[in-house]
Amino acid sequence: MGGDAMTIYLDNNATTALAAEVRDAMMPHLFGEFANPSSPHSAGMAARRAVSEAKAQVAALIGAKPADLVMTGSATEATHAAILGALRVIEETDHRRDHIVTTAVEHPATLALFGDLRQRGWRVTILPVNRDGLPSLVDLAAVVTEATALVSMMWANNETGVLMPVEGASAIAHAHGALFHSDAVQAAGRVPVDCGIADYLTLSAHKMHGPKGVGALYVRKGVPFHALIHGHQERRRRGGTENVPGIVGFGAAASLASLWLDEADLIAFLRDRLEQGILARWPGAVVNGAGAARLPNTSNIRFADGRGHPLDAEELLMRLDRADIAVSMGAACSSGGNEPSHVLTAMGLSGEQAAASLRFSLSRYTTAAEVDAVLSELPALHARLVAA
Ligand code: PLP
Numbered sequence: 001m002g003g004d005a006m007t008i009y010l011d012n013n014a015t016t017a018l019a020a021e022v023r024d025a026m027m028p029h030l031f032g033e034f035a036n037p038s039s040p041h042s043a044g045m046a047a048r049r050a051v052s053e054a055k056a057q058v059a060a061l062i063g064a065k066p067a068d069l070v071m072t073g074s075a076t077e078a079t080h081a082a083i084l085g086a087l088r089v090i091e092e093t094d095h096r097r098d099h100i101v102t103t104a105v106e107h108p109a110t111l112a113l114f115g116d117l118r119q120r121g122w123r124v125t126i127l128p129v130n131r132d133g134l135p136s137l138v139d140l141a142a143v144v145t146e147a148t149a150l151v152s153m154m155w156a157n158n159e160t161g162v163l164m165p166v167e168g169a170s171a172i173a174h175a176h177g178a179l180f181h182s183d184a185v186q187a188a189g190r191v192p193v194d195c196g197i198a199d200y201l202t203l204s205a206h207k208m209h210g211p212k213g214v215g216a217l218y219v220r221k222g223v224p225f226h227a228l229i230h231g232h233q234e235r236r237r238r239g240g241t242e243n244v245p246g247i248v249g250f251g252a253a254a255s256l257a258s259l260w261l262d263e264a265d266l267i268a269f270l271r272d273r274l275e276q277g278i279l280a281r282w283p284g285a286v287v288n289g290a291g292a293a294r295l296p297n298t299s300n301i302r303f304a305d306g307r308g309h310p311l312d313a314e315e316l317l318m319r320l321d322r323a324d325i326a327v328s329m330g331a332a333c334s335s336g337g338n339e340p341s342h343v344l345t346a347m348g349l350s351g352e353q354a355a356a357s358l359r360f361s362l363s364r365y366t367t368a369a370e371v372d373a374v375l376s377e378l379p380a381l382h383a384r385l386v387a388a
Pocket residue numbers: 013014073074075076077107109154156157158183185186204205213214215
């Protein structure tokens with residue numbers, strides 16, 4: 001299911017289709033119920049109630065209290081608010097802590113921010129990952145000290161679906177008095193995410209069939225936080241008139257996601273059928289990150305030509321697109337550029353191998369018929385591209 005009903009949309013880690021239930025929940029707030037939640041009149045109070053109810057729905061997805069959530073304009077903003085907000089307080093209160101840690105496979109929202117923080121004087125450690133995309137907790141334990149302010153590790157990788165060792169990472173950070181942030185954008189709604197292990201968690205509505213332009217940050221009660229955007233809204237934690245339709249949509253999407261978590265096995269079944277089907281039809285194809293536990297919906301596959309050399313996956317992507325099958329080369333934001341995926345190269349793939357890889361990401365709306373339609377295209381594509 002995609003923008004075009006004919007398209008087989010397998011790019012759900014880039015963004016997802018708005019669920020009909022979410023659209024229906026948002027509609028009254030797009031037309032008619034337009035009041036500002038800060039207004040004192042009844043319409044304003046109704047808007048305020050709608051925002052509170054939606055926050056309770058999002059909080060329920062991660063086992064949080066609604067008061068622990070700060071609604072934002074994106075996950076990127078939430079990550080910035082968490083990390084900059086924490087470090088601002090630590091800078092002022094604990095001068096010994098000048099060190100921050102993340103991994104080489106984070107989303108650019110985190111990695112670019114760490115690059116900026118390095119320029120501003122923070123000591124930065126970027127943990128490497130192994131062939132399956134996993135950082136080592138032994139490596140982490142070796143670098144985290146009493147001088148470490150914060151560790152940020154994503155819950156699941158957007159390109160490979162690899163589930164990161166967040167529980168262990170959080171324990172190591174906390175053992176040294178450091179804070180722990182996790183970007184749970186790809187994990188939330190796809191696997192159980194419990195806010196209990198983190199001090200800060202980043203979420204995004206548009207990866208779970210909600211609207212774009214709405215994120216949320218979980219901030220554990222009592223941890224350091226300083227607003228990135230000032231104003232009286234969100235209990236002074238994020239200024240700006242609330243995006244009421246967007247927040248209501250996020251709430252509805254989170255409620256659906258909670259229900260759909262029970263159906264993760266079905267998505268995994270379809271993903272495995274697609275993955276096994278591709279491997280059977282394309283000699284030399286390999287799953288990137290196959291040795292790690294992964295999200296149920298994601299498969300990142302490296303394709304080979306007839307001699308076992310890396311194939312130019314962009315050509316395959318374009319031919320799939322012509323067959324109305326939407327997939328992606330790594331992250332949506334990096335495809336279109338010529339840079340090889342930083343995630344795949346961090347996993348030890350050469351630039352050529354990274355450029356030979358495509359990401360297939362399914363959703364609750366993906367059907368067995370769609371998976372079979374993709375598989376039926378492959379033999380002809382293989383013949384054309386490998387013979388060419
Ligand atoms: N983090 C991860 C892991 C993502 O996959 C994405 C989206 O691509 C983001 C953060 C950014 O989310 P948003 O578009 O809400 O800023």
